[in-house]
Amino acid sequence: MLQFTNDNKSFTTDDSSIEIQEVLKNLNLDSKKNIAAKLNGELFDLSRVVNFGGAVEPVTADTEEGLEILRHSTAHLMAQAIENLYPGTHFGIGPAIKDGFYYDVDLNGAALTEEDLPKIESEMRKLSGKAEKITREDLSKEAALEFFKARNDPYKTELINEIDAPTVSIYKQGDYADLCRGPHVPDTSKIHNFKLLSLAGAYWRGNEKNKMLTRIYGTAFATPDELKNYLKRMEEAKLRDHRKLGRDLDLFSLHEEGPGFPFFHPKGMAIMNTLIDFWRREHIKRGYQEIKTPQILDRELWLKSGHWDHYRDNMYFTEIDEKPFAVKPMNCPGGILVYKTQLRSYRELPMRMAELGLVHRHERSGVLHGLMRVRCFTQDDAHIYCEPSQIRDEVIKIMDLDKYVYNDVFGFKYSVELSTRPENSMGSEEQWNAAENALREALESTNTPYHVNAGDGAFYGPKIDFHLEDCIGRTWQCGTIQLDFQLPERFEMTYIGEDGKEHRPVMLHRTILGSLERFLGILIEHYAGAFPYWIAPVQIKIIPVSNDHMQYAKELFDNFINAGLRVEVDYREEKLGRKIRDAQLQKIPYMLVIGDKELENKNISVRERSKGDLGSMSLDDFKNLLSQEFNPIH
């Protein structure tokens, strides 16, 4: 006797070969919208025979789980279409991902281009129109291997060999068959609202030593409107691309003469400098001191630090007086030399030394991306030297600063990851365990949710990484906290303890913004170029109505400049509408219109970029208005 329930409804049957869709029917849960079902929380195909009972519910494409199934099935449909159009294609993997799905295919040397995508799409629509049943079969591993060997599918057989279970499942629709855990929609007619998006190369199993396959990205949604909205969102995201806005707003530029080395224009620097002002004030408040160390240092230093062994491939080298030197890829070794200039006391610890260090790292040409991924960047670095017992509190203090900066000041969502010991690392197992535990303890004592990234730590120690989410939902690593027992050892760093004896300090490496360049890129996209007043490169644009008002405009300009504000005057002999439009396009927070009326009353007419005309007011009232603006520097 099987019993199925849904809320307060229930259904019992003796039929141990019943399909879930029959169960749903008997519970009056049948619907054309159903694409799968959940039984005791586990997902099943609608046609799956179940010989056990439990809580059952239908799954539709408008839920997160349903959408994932739909997308996975769309990937299969695409593979089926490709097999029809390009016989002999071998298939890799084809999962659902965040905003859609992809399939990695091996076209036997044939190359696809973007123009081929509509052709594949229309084949998919044709197959969808046939409403072919999607069926599941459970096979022993041996039988499955036979099956895919017979189909000459090397990638699938490789996958089967690695599956650690006696049986595997395959899904079929028409002549197409795929190794797959499922579940899937019941037939291909459920798949309507999809679009193939782009092509890319992808190594088989993500390993660059393997063959490169062709990856086809696509997406699918429950309704046409959702698909349309998604595509529109992507278009809008393109409009806030920091590379486009960086040019339009005259913030920075990139040149062939320096691939990966960005050039900052006056307006980009205005933002950078405001960011740095903010950063300095906040660090002074929190007990940091600031240092600056050289760009190029003797190779011996990098041999000693371990960078030569572990980081050489990312470093630039040069020669001075026939002696080998390296351009610094990190600030730590230089900072340690500063620490070692004096005999240190336990009374000085924890010692927090910050450095806005410009580091150079050789990145492979294909990974460069605007300001987000460059070959030279300014780290808002700091090294904290402390006693082991102080680690936890110091980590908590850094996480507090992270929260303040990311959340309170910039309004970002962020997530936290703990990365543990990688291959090719320095130091002993015990040291690594102690270090990892210290970080874990700090996370847990503050109830911080985090993911573990096994094997992703730095070569000298484990780390906590902070990932910000940008407008397209991409995440970027900014802050990091890295615990290091290795460098203090290698550099024989010491402090004199309360007991009068020498002790070895522990070292924390940390950044908050990460890279100022990347952080600026993220800010541009986050605000779509409309920077908040406090950080806007031009805060106020003064717009004289005609030549008669230039003199008054200049007086106002001087007044604002003396008050430390970033202000410009539009001296062009253009119509007012034109000057307003241009200031709007530059996304300047405040526009001050100066004409006869203002000249006469010695006041100003204020326009705010999103609220529009605020009317006339006195200079004092306007300054009062400005003082109400969010400003973490004042």
Add this chain to the structure above:
RNA sequence: GCCGGCGUGGCUCAGUGGUAGAGCAGCGCACUCGUAAUGCGCAGGUCAACGGUUCAAAUCCGUUCGCCGGCUCCA
């Protein structure tokens, strides 16, 4: 680095074998203007670079560089 695509004035883009085009921006002139584009005129390009095919190359082929979308790697 790898796979695919792309490279035409400052920007956005036309131009597929026969003497390089448009709009915007720039400059000049006129208009002196009240909350998102005034009009007219002028100037600006060895078509990424190098090599090849051809009577003739922006256009076809090759190499290099750079950029874009991914993979791998990372702040």
